[in-house]
Amino acid sequence: MSTTPKAPHYDLIIAGASFSGLVCARTAAMRGLKVCVLEAKDDPGARIHTTGILVKEAADEVDLPHNLMRRVHGVRLYAPNLKSVDLFAPGSYFLTTRTADLVRWLADEARRAGATILCGARFDGAERDGDILRLGTHGISGRYLIGADGARSTVARHFGLGLNQKFLTGMEAEFTGLGDVDPRFLHCFLDSQISPGYLGWIAPAPDVMQVGLATNGSARPDLDRFMQKTGALFDYAQGSVVERRSGRIPCGGIVAPFAAPGVMLIGDAAGLVSPMTAGGIRLAFRFGRRAAQAVSDHLLDCGPSPEAVLAREHPKFRLKKLMRAGLNIAPPNPLIDLGLSSALMRKLATRIYFHRTAAPGQTFQDFQEKVLMPEDQR
Template identity: 45%
Template structure:
């Protein structure tokens, strides 16, 4: 086999598709029996990804819905609406998106092995011997934040995490369904936020916070969180149709991220924004780039990507600094005080709209209507 990719993830399937397109033999090993089950992502895709990644042009329209704005809530539940002209987020039916990506990869010649967990890799001349699978000339680890490929090869490991939980509810109507609802609260979500997403056929309600992966503890936090956001959407008496939970790496790209004839991509590499915890955009972008780099090497056109491609991974220097500040200096009273001010709106635009909001010189405008919750209704 020319290349084996561990993990039918966004990054793994993107890399596999590119390598197969180049006429090389590539397989994807996935421990799950269904690439769409037991996901650990809310599935938000930013407009920047849609603009930059042609692969997404082919995604079935019924798997996505555009959400054009953000409603940002302070701990007091006062909020501002943030918009940038022409900008939007795509909420996705993520399980079906992953199934579509896997099926498309197979159509392009990728051998997708489901229910096939990675065991170990032994370095041999010309590549690796994979336990139970055979030899491969190149190995890509796209197997999540606790990468077994990284452990097997002695590569870096993610050590800084957020732990998140999300409930999905069907048949609900959200009053402001053109917004991603984001809630700041240091007690409930230290180091991150809570959210309500008007998804595809569902409403997604979740939060992430700095804590050890303790499902029981975060369930107790979720109860308090659901009570707090009840004036916006009351789901306290409802049973979710599905529950997602998992760890989100937030420490930046790990080191080392590659070795001879092997490299890591996506969450396995820590390629997740330390501030927003968004990883789909970078996973797709660098997964595609990794596929081309590995294909070039296997075709004899360049040196092993382990020596140069890893240098193209984002460093997240500023975002890691913001992560440090948010972890150590997050203050509820500060957000309550500053929510509707111009500096706060500008900072929020940087985070949510990637420099397209209030700081865009071409006249992009951020709506800043500040409101509060009273008696279950929004009032000025």
């Protein structure tokens, strides 16, 4: 007599194998849950849509391999007239990354912890069967589902959860051979005409220079125009473009509702991105881990509902939403030129980038001489 094989049953199914989904999968598997991650792409590291810069606090959330990152201590902030100021704060830094390899590393870590990752497997719906969720297309079922499937989440749509409504749009090219960019700095360019609501950037990643900009809903990003302007400072003709990307960044705060019984959104799907800086990776790490902990407390130890636990911990973004509204007004360029020449604005900008300021009178040069050792002595 032949028997039909039983559909694999998991404690936790996660849609999306990127920053939030993979950190969630690793933590949940390490806590003893049987975890399955569905990823639409054939390789989690393929077609990366992000610049992948980590704030220091992101690297404090999850320990990451040093060889996939480059520490950048300063920000060179350019006014629309291309005059610049150098910002820094001892103890703080950004990390640019080999982003595709970092995502692949997170996937390997999740697998090592015991999670199953199914690639080329797009989440396209689930049926409730009592407390169980059945994913017919994939022939699997689970006790809890997490939507870590990005800014336009299918999990959110399928379960009638909140959808991101406000976005910035980012566009970027990666260059090799751009030799004349000072790699000690993230180069950030303010210009209300070219990048209304946000800014342009040149970021020294470990192997390439990332040149990009983002804009709010009032304009589409025009990378050629940005490069034409900054071509006064950098000779793009020396370099070659090795990759291009673009994507939408939620900037309206957390979606509501972000969860239903047995289902929860994390990362971009939940709108967990700073409305002001548009950085989402730190919050993807933080709430990926916290969601996994809350789900395992719930499933293994009859803890409280994971949705209630996370709702108490979510940032409210009140100040950041106000600042986003201010940025969307996009002040005229001459006003930004004037503002950036004042000490008060420089101090404010340093706080925004680094959450702290340098000691009075300390210069970037002093700081570099004190803290930086040659690469081979680190």
